[in-house]
Amino acid sequence: MTAFARNEQHHTWGQLCWEIRSVNHRYLDISIRLPEEFRRLEVDVQTQVQRQLKRGKIYCNLYLQYSGDANQLTVNQTLVKNLLQAHAHIETLANVTQTPQLLDILRWPNVLENHIDTEQIAIDVMQSLQVTLDALSAHRQREGQQLIQFVEQRCVQITQEIAQIRNLLPEMVQQQREKWQLRLAEITALNPERLEQEMLILAQKSDVSEELDRLTAHIQEIRQTLKTQDAIGRRLDFLAQELHREANTLGAKSGHLTLTKSAIELKVHIEQIREQIQNLE
Known part of the structure; x- marks a missing residue:
């Protein structure tokens, strides 16, 4: 049945917001949208929704906004040094000379690190999900x-x-x-x-x-x-x-x-x- 629920929470690391909407559907069909850094939670989210809802087309959207401290980035210097050494080694093997591109290094996974406690955020996300599902169920009831x-x-x-x-x-x-x-x-x-x-x-x-x-x-x-x-x-x-x-x-x-x-x-x-x-x- 048609229903909507929203839950917004504020934490030391920032704020999160779940929006869940359901529309008529003969069976249970779940659509989940998560920030890229928390895509690993998709199965857990789906399981939690399935435990509570049995029917309908369910749209689950999670929005995250980090505080200033959490948004600070640091450079993984060890990884950058290893990348530069690998670049120099390849130059020697290929007998070519090419200056490393800074943007290419910055795009490399884990070169830039933040101070986000992803484990704590994941706990907060799942707790907020349950609150939102409870509100949605009450609306549907x-x-x-x-x-x-x-x-x-x-x-x-x-x-x-x-x-x-x-x-x-x-x-x-x-x-x-x-x-x-x-x-x-x-x-x-x-x-x-x-x-x-x-x-x-x-x-x-x-x-x-x-x-x-x-x-x-x-x-x-x-x-x-x-x-x-x-x-x-x-x-x-x-x-x-x-x-x-x-x-x-x-x-x-x-x-x-x-x-x-x-x-x-x-x-x-x-x-x-x-x-x-x-x-x-």
């Missing part, structure tokens, strides 16, 4: 409660729609029966017994009682699932798909305008449920 209320309301509306269909079903069946009788009488002269058999076959093919029963059962299962404390997103996904399948069958069997309209209303409510449960873990 608040939104989740609102979504559960929304889904519950749609379940009530679907239940009411099913009840209306059940109440009108005898009337619709009778009207459909009369319509079939006229059509069959026009097509062929059937004896009363054969006509009754054909009517029974058509009635069985258009009977929607089973679809209504399954819709009711799925709605009851959804409402029961909403009461649990476990991760419910994927189970609700499945149940919403089953609801949609039954509503499609109901619409396909419909030979009555009222039933067709009800099937459309059911699909609208079900689609709204499907959209919202993408936000639930």
Whole structure:
């Protein structure tokens, strides 16, 4: 589900800031951006996020700003001397003379060193990450409660729609029966017994009682699932798909305008449920 959390901390070495944003996604997909000097923490960050979140596209961004003391650089004189000696040795072997370029030496890894305590910063970073994840989870939980209320309301509306269909079903069946009788009488002269058999076959093919029963059962299962404390997103996904399948069958069997309209209303409510449960873990 959509949520955002930010945690900023100040330390003797400088300040850090975590920004974590989550958007709807069927599975858990984590994107992590760290300063180059702390890329080694990426696996630890991912593991910590996975322990707390189960679903969504998660964007984790870490920003660091070092204090003046931490930004001071010193030259690794031993390494520079070794580089110059290696340069001179290569000149002798190659029988060429070339002045070493200062910028090339400065770009060499570890020639310039700072006074940053990376181990302490790593500890601070991971502690701040947990604080940010807790804030994000709290935000998602608040939104989740609102979504559960929304889904519950749609379940009530679907239940009411099913009840209306059940109440009108005898009337619709009778009207459909009369319509079939006229059509069959026009097509062929059937004896009363054969006509009754054909009517029974058509009635069985258009009977929607089973679809209504399954819709009711799925709605009851959804409402029961909403009461649990476990991760419910994927189970609700499945149940919403089953609801949609039954509503499609109901619409396909419909030979009555009222039933067709009800099937459309059911699909609208079900689609709204499907959209919202993408936000639930």
